[in-house]
Amino acid sequence: xxxxxxxxxxxxxxxxxxxxxxxxxxxxxxxxxxxxxxxxxxxxxxxxxxxxxxxxxxxxxxxxxxxxxxxxxxxxxxxxxxxxxxxxxxxxxxxxxxxxxxxxxxxxxxxxxxxxxxxxxxxxxxxxxxxxxxxxxxxxxxxxxxxxxxxxxxxxxxxxxxxxxxxxxxxxxxxxxxxxxxxxxxxxxxxxxxxxxxxxxxxxxxxxxxxxxxxxxxxxxxxxxxxxxxxxxxxxxxxxxxxxxxxxxxxxxxxxxxxxxxxxxxxxxxxxxxxxxxxxxxxxxxxxxxxxxxxxxxxxxxxxxxxxxxxxxxxxxxxxxxxxxxxxxxxxxxxxxxxxxxxxxxxxxxxxxxxxxxxxxxxxxxxxxxxxxxxxxxxxxxxxxx
Numbered sequence: 162x163x164x165x166x167x168x169x170x171x172x173x174x175x176x177x178x179x180x181x182x183x184x185x186x187x188x189x190x191x192x193x194x195x196x197x198x199x200x201x202x203x204x205x206x207x208x209x210x211x212x213x214x215x216x217x218x219x220x221x222x223x224x225x226x227x228x229x230x231x232x233x234x235x236x237x238x239x240x241x242x243x244x245x246x247x248x249x250x251x252x253x254x255x256x257x258x259x260x261x262x263x264x265x266x267x268x269x270x271x272x273x274x275x276x277x278x279x280x281x282x283x284x285x286x287x288x289x290x291x292x293x294x295x296x297x298x299x300x301x302x303x304x305x306x307x308x309x310x311x312x313x314x315x316x317x318x319x320x321x322x323x324x325x326x327x328x329x330x331x332x333x334x335x336x337x338x339x340x341x342x343x344x345x346x347x348x349x350x351x352x353x354x355x356x357x358x359x360x361x362x363x364x365x366x367x368x369x370x371x372x373x374x375x376x377x378x379x380x381x382x383x384x385x386x387x388x389x390x391x392x393x394x395x396x397x398x399x400x401x402x403x404x405x406x407x408x409x410x411x412x413x414x415x416x417x418x419x420x421x422x423x424x425x426x427x428x429x430x431x432x433x434x435x436x437x438x439x440x441x442x443x444x445x446x447x448x449x450x451x452x453x454x455x456x457x458x459x460x461x462x463x464x465x466x467x468x469x470x471x472x473x474x475x476x477x478x479x480x481x482x483x484x485x486x487x488x489x490x491x492x493x494x495x496x497x498x499x500x501x502x503x504x505x506x507x508x509x510x511x512x513x514x515x516x517x518x519x520x521x522x523x524x525x526x527x528x529x530x531x532x533x534x535x536x537x538x539x540x541x542x543x544x545x546x547x
Contacts, residue, residue: 162234170535171228173528175253178225182257184460187265197262197269205271213323213465218276219283220318220468222250226284231291231307243285250281307536309367312480315472316361317385322469326391336389336396343399349440354404355411356433358382359426360480362412375413382409427484431502434477438506439513448511452519459521474522478503479529486533496530 193200209215229246254277261267291305365377382405389395416422452458459467478499485495504523510516 162236163232164234166535167228167232170532171225171232173531173535174224174228177528178221178253179257181221181456181460183260183264183267184456185265188263189265192262197259200262200269201258201271201274204269207272209272209276211465212325214463215272215276216322216324217464217468218273219280220472221464222254222277222280223284223287225250225253226281226286227288227291227307228284229281230285230288239289243282243289246285246288247278247282250284251278254278254281303369304367306367308479308483308533309364312476312483313361313364313368313381315476315479316357317381319469319472319476320385321388321392321395322465323392323394325393326388327393332393333390336391339396340399340402343403346399346403349436350400351404351407353433353437354398354400355407356404356430357476358405358408359412359416360430360484362408362417363423363426363484366417371417374417378409378413421488423484424488427481427488430481430484434481434502435506437477438503439509443514444509444512445514446512449518451508451511452517452521454520455524456521458517458519471525474525475529478522478526479533482526482530482533492530492534496526496533499530500526 195203226246229249230242233242233245251274254274258269258271258274262269287310291307291310361381362374362378365381366374369377386397386402386405389397389401416425419425456467459470481502482492482495482499485498486492490498500523503526507518507520507522511518
């Protein structure tokens with residue numbers, strides 16, 4: 162027996178994977194003398210081209226593994242659910258790699274199947290943990306709600322990229338150096354970072370309870386900033402560190418005690434989203450065109466850049482929809498409000514130099530609202546079997 166909502170979410174995720182894998186849907190006319198299976202065999206024993214590419218392919222299939230792992234009835238053993246989700250993820254990846262042999266600009270690579278299967282496996286393991294099967298050993302008060310966990314994972318994934326620590330004292334000093342230059346601190350960036358950390362403070366409270374929220378925030382901030390120092394090609398940011406400190410003071414000394422704290426946080430976060438999209442508010446009198454093809458802009462760069470951009474936008478749009486819903490707005494109204502706001506920002510970006518105006522962000526906001534509905538927020542109970 163399958164849970165209907167999670168099954169739909171898994172199918173929607175699979176459809177998104179097919180779309181992203183086969184874009185731009187331009188079929189090749191010149192083929193090499195060998196076929197796709199030979200190409201897979203040629204790359205089967207090679208190392209990934211880069212750890213960033215490997216991790217991006219892992220991340221792409223994490224949602225599939227997560228929703229597929231939650232879709233099966235809890236009467237099925239956890240190891241079986243994990244195995245099925247991983248197997249179907251690997252089969253989906255195999256099919257996409259074969260199909261990419263015929264798509265312009267795409268490459269058939271066995272290493273991608275390894276990465277995609279790994280992502281399916283990790284996603285299914287997280288699903289089993291969140292679904293309740295492995296909660297026995299968790300501390301009292303821990304509440305692993307699926308969507309807040311998604312938001313937190315997205316935040317950490319962006320902040321800790323490329324995830325490879327190095328042992329280099331000179332690198333550590335270079336990572337700290339930006340903190341010494343605060344003379345020209347960008348106010349808009351500081352506001353945005355403060356809003357992000359305020360959401361992290363509230364997420365910590367939801368996931369660990371009010372008593373452990375302070376410790377949770379300190380642990381998350383410590384992980385992020387220590388990671389930025391130790392991880393290759395990463396540095397600390399003065400607005401990020403100062404924004405975390407301001408958010409810490411605002412939330413734990415003031416906002417958490419106010420009756421309308423979630424609504425205030427939602428308004429603060431909405432203002433940060435507008436700043437993120439439209440700052441520095443310098444308009445060009447000659448507007449550019451509007452791209453109506455979803456995710457077209459993301460697919461023209463590297464897969465690492467596309468995944469990081471997607472996760473960053475997911476945290477912004479998903480965070481705002483979730484906050485509005487937490488503040489008491491019905492989910493469909495919260496989704497519509499964010500969709501309208503995001504579309505408005507996208508239209509205005511036609512006039513802002515250096516920005517791309519496209520439908521991608523609006524589509525993302527719609528899909529995120531659907532995802533939250535399918536994952537059933539805590540006030541609405543558990544999903545029903547189909």
